[in-house]
Amino acid sequence: MDPKIKFSIYDEPGELRALRQQVRDFVKVEQDAGRISPSPNGYAEIDPQFSRALGERGWIGMTWPKQYGGHERSALERFVVTEELLAAGAPVRAHWIADRQSGPLLLKFGTEGQRREYLPRIARGECYFCIGMSEADSGSDLASIRTKAEKAPGGWRVNGSKMWTSNAHRVHMMILFARTGPRGESRREGVSQFVVDLSAPGITIRPIVNLTGEHDFNEVIFEDVFLPDDCVIGTIGEGWKQVTDELVYERSGPDRWLSTYHVLTGMVEKLQDYPSDRRRSEIARLVTRLWAQHQMSFSIAGMLEKGQVPNTEAALVKDLGTRFEQDIPQIARELFPQELRLEFEDELFNESLRFATLYAPAYSIRGGSKEILRGIIARSLGLR
Numbered sequence: 001m002d003p004k005i006k007f008s009i010y011d012e013p014g015e016l017r018a019l020r021q022q023v024r025d026f027v028k029v030e031q032d033a034g035r036i037s038p039s040p041n042g043y044a045e046i047d048p049q050f051s052r053a054l055g056e057r058g059w060i061g062m063t064w065p066k067q068y069g070g071h072e073r074s075a076l077e078r079f080v081v082t083e084e085l086l087a088a089g090a091p092v093r094a095h096w097i098a099d100r101q102s103g104p105l106l107l108k109f110g111t112e113g114q115r116r117e118y119l120p121r122i123a124r125g126e127c128y129f130c131i132g133m134s135e136a137d138s139g140s141d142l143a144s145i146r147t148k149a150e151k152a153p154g155g156w157r158v159n160g161s162k163m164w165t166s167n168a169h170r171v172h173m174m175i176l177f178a179r180t181g182p183r184g185e186s187r188r189e190g191v192s193q194f195v196v197d198l199s200a201p202g203i204t205i206r207p208i209v210n211l212t213g214e215h216d217f218n219e220v221i222f223e224d225v226f227l228p229d230d231c232v233i234g235t236i237g238e239g240w241k242q243v244t245d246e247l248v249y250e251r252s253g254p255d256r257w258l259s260t261y262h263v264l265t266g267m268v269e270k271l272q273d274y275p276s277d278r279r280r281s282e283i284a285r286l287v288t289r290l291w292a293q294h295q296m297s298f299s300i301a302g303m304l305e306k307g308q309v310p311n312t313e314a315a316l317v318k319d320l321g322t323r324f325e326q327d328i329p330q331i332a333r334e335l336f337p338q339e340l341r342l343e344f345e346d347e348l349f350n351e352s353l354r355f356a357t358l359y360a361p362a363y364s365i366r367g368g369s370k371e372i373l374r375g376i377i378a379r380s381l382g383l384r
Contacts, residue, residue, distance in 0.1 A: 004380050005312055007299040016080050023084035026057065030090075038089055040351035041214075042262045043255070045091035046170055048125070054085075054092070055125030060099045064107055069120030075305035079254070079298055086258040093167065098122040101249040102129035102175050106195070109234035109242050114195060118173070128171035131250075132162045132178075132196065132220065133243070141372070142177065142243065143187035147222065149178040149194065155228040156180070156194070158202075161221045166366075168205050168218040174198055177243055180236055191239035194231045201225070211358040245309055250367050252300040252314035257293040257321030259363060260328040260356045264290070266349040267332055279335045286331065289324050293317070312380040315373040322370060325363045329356040 030036045030050070039045050054060050062078040064070025085092050103122045106114050121127035138144040147160025158178060168174065174196040181190030198205070202225035208217035234242050267283050296317050303310045332353050341350055364370050378384045 004382070005316065005377075006310075007296050007313060008302060009295060010076070010298055010302055012080075016076060019077060019080050020084055023059075023081055024088070027085070027088040027090055036091055038262070038348055039091070040348065040355045042089045042259060042352070043086045043091065044093050044259070046094040046167070047091035048094050050091050051095040051125035051128075053125070054095070055123055059085075060095055060125050061103055061119060061123030064103065064119060064123065068107070068115050069123035071123075075301045076298070079301035083254045083258070083294070086254050087261055089262050094128050094170070095122065095125050096255070097131060097167075097171075098127060098129040098173075100253060100255070101131075101246050102173070104249055105175060105193075105242065105246045106233065108245065109193075110195070111230065111233075113230060114233070118195070127173065128167070129173045129175060130165050130168045130171045130198075132165060132174040132176040134162060134164045136161065136163045136219075143183070143191075143240075145177060145179055145191065147176070147178045149176075149180050149192065149227065151180075152226065155226055155231070158194075158196075158222040158225040158227060161219055163217075163219055164208070164366075165205075165218045165220050166216055168198060168220050169207065169215070172198060174220070175233070175246075177239060180239075188240040190237055191243075192236045193233040193239045193242055194227050195233055196225075196227060196231065200227075210362070212355050244311060247368065248300075248304070248309055248311055248314045251318035251373075252297055252310070254294070254297055256318050256367060257290070257297070257324050259325045260360070261290075263328050263332050263349075263352050263356050266346075266352060267328075267335065270336060270344070270349065274336070274340065282331055282335055286324075286328060293321055293324060296320070312377055315368070315376040318367055319370055319373045319377070322363045326360045329353055329360055333357065 036047065036050055051060070058071045059081050061070040062073040062081065063075055066072055099122060103119055106118055118127060133142055135145050135147060147158065147162065149156040149158045158176070160178065176194045176196045178192060178194065179190055180192040183190055202223045204221040204223070206219040206221065207215045208219060209215050210217060264286055271279055271283060296313070300310050300313050300317060303313070344350060375384065
């Protein structure tokens with residue numbers, strides 16, 4: 001019987017290993033020059049100068065056509081660059097959403113004008129995007145959105161609000177998911193996507209400060225915002241199909257299992273000074289899970305390279321990755337309790353663990369809650 005969920009093991013050829021080394025060498029040069037430095041937030045830092053430096057090296061928009069500022073490299077090459085930058089804790093957050101999913105969405109469903117307007121700027125590390133999906137009282141249940149775009153002469157009028165919008169206050173554009181027609185029986189009908197300039201009149205961005213004290217999330221309010229017809233992405237009413245394809249990019253990459261990687265590497269370093277059989281065993285289990293996540297995510301990159309849309313595999317990687325990211329700070333606190341951590345001269349480890357502990361609950365929500373993800377997996381297996 002043909003399996004519903006498929007993963008393949010890829011042997012990494014020499015050219016990909018060489019590319020890994022190029023990224024490592026580049027990051028080391030940037031660190032040695034003092035242009036970037038380790039952060040308790042890991043890779044979740046915004047540095048426009050670093051984003052532009054990556055653009056100059058051709059490491060943003062890697063798989064896109066050259067005519068749109070891309071470099072026509074493989075999805076596996078992009079995966080290698082992405083994984084190395086995240087593992088190094090490089091500050092990639094400014095361009096992250098645009099490179100990971102907004103650009104590919106516009107490439108697949110956008111108009112020629114949209115591609116020429118935005119993709120070259122994204123690839124240069126100069127134009128940043130956020131995701132306008134989630135809303136209050138809906139969360140991962142995207143079909144229940146209430147933000148409406150109603151037809152008007154020459155365009156659309158948008159009213160409503162988006163919640164938990166990461167970095168809306170620091171980026172230029174949003175991909176907006178809005179209701180443009182009746183729900184229909186499935187609730188997935190009558191939804192569409194728009195590209196929105198966040199400086200447009202009628203848009204208000206209100207900060208939401210999270211448990212770590214960071215202003216990351218925002219509420220974005222639309223009050224009679226006019227969007228010209230050329231802001232429509234794809235086909236009106238086909239937004240559900242489009243957003244489902246987009247979520248493959250959001251859920252399957254290494255950013256969904258490397259958020260607390262710097263805490264894991266910190267534990268490996270601390271093991272040298274504080275050895276024990278239990279610490280060695282627990283850390284080894286985490287490293288084994290890390291390798292499994294790498295292989296599964298790398299396999300999805302291979303599927304994307306072939307033009308496939310592995311929605312179920314992406315949901316599985318995201319669900320397993322969430323648990324992995326949350327387990328790391330929990331196990332770190334057990335293996336290196338507070339009284340022991342007071343002895344550490346390395347404050348970065350303690351601050352990284354504090355940040356990861358406070359932020360960990362969000363990992364099971366962003367990119368789709370675990371309940372939504374497991375529902376996707378169950379449907380694929382015929383269990384619901």
